[in-house]
Amino acid sequence: SGTGPPGTTKSVFVIIDPAGDQFLANWLLQLGQLFGRKVRVFSNELADFSHTFPILQAWDLKRQPMKAAASLFESLFLNQGWGYAKRFFSLLGDKFCRELVHLCQKRGIWNPTLNDVRGLLDKVAKQVGYRDTLEAYLAIDLLCEYPQLTGHAPEEEILIDRAFDDGEIVLFSLSTLLESAARTIGATAAWAFVMGAINRYRSGQPVNLYLVVDEWSTLASPSWGELIRLARKYGVNLILVTQDCQTSDSGRK
Secondary structure, three states: OOOOOOOOOEEEEEEEEEEOOHHHHHHHHHHHHOOOOOOEEOOOOOOOOOOOOOOOOOOOOOOOOOHHHHHHHOOOOOOOOOOHHHHHHHHHHHHHHHHHHHHHHOOOOOOHHHHHHHHHHHHHHHOOOOOHHHHHHHHHHOOOOHHHHHHHOOOHHHHHHHHHOOOOOEEEEEEOOOOOOHHHHHHHHHHHHHHHHHHHHHHOOOEEEEEEOOOOOOOOOOOOHHHHHHHOOOOOOEEEOOHHHHHHHHHHH
């Protein structure tokens, strides 16, 4: 969806590969060398080299804080559920957003981290009527176990603004067969780059993003509907590849 602005702006390519195909990673590294592009690779396998990725870097709650907090809650896929669960996660989302905005206002820091989200969910889970928050807390706690998501090494980080400025190629090489958290990492990475594109669009900076999601059916969920809508609105070139149309239909719903 989207075509991006015309001109000579370097395109940034983000590929999310839930299969963790090593051939694809090697091919992209060779392609980067051929065209003089920096290639950064995120892997959820601890045995592999991986650039670090501050996964919430695109969310700035200073502008429209409640709306931004709701988008963050959505991007982490903390709002899933049916029947009673759907109502509960709706209430949790409202509580989460208010608590997160209050935390940012109190500290004067408007870019929350994964550890901030984990601490906030832990706090909410201890309150009367919110004990079922434990499921959401455990999901975020699992993400915090990845040093690739919480570490800081500027030259080895995947920084969204730098990727746009330099026209980088970014690959998220994930292993969804081994780790359920990989699904959240891949989907939230897609959200992060779309949010980064939106931030640049609103500040008048060039946006030319190609976001490719392979085997999308392994990541599909209802939250993707909003992501696709935003990608189309802000000119992100979004390519979703799947061989499982039944699962992707379920995800769109």
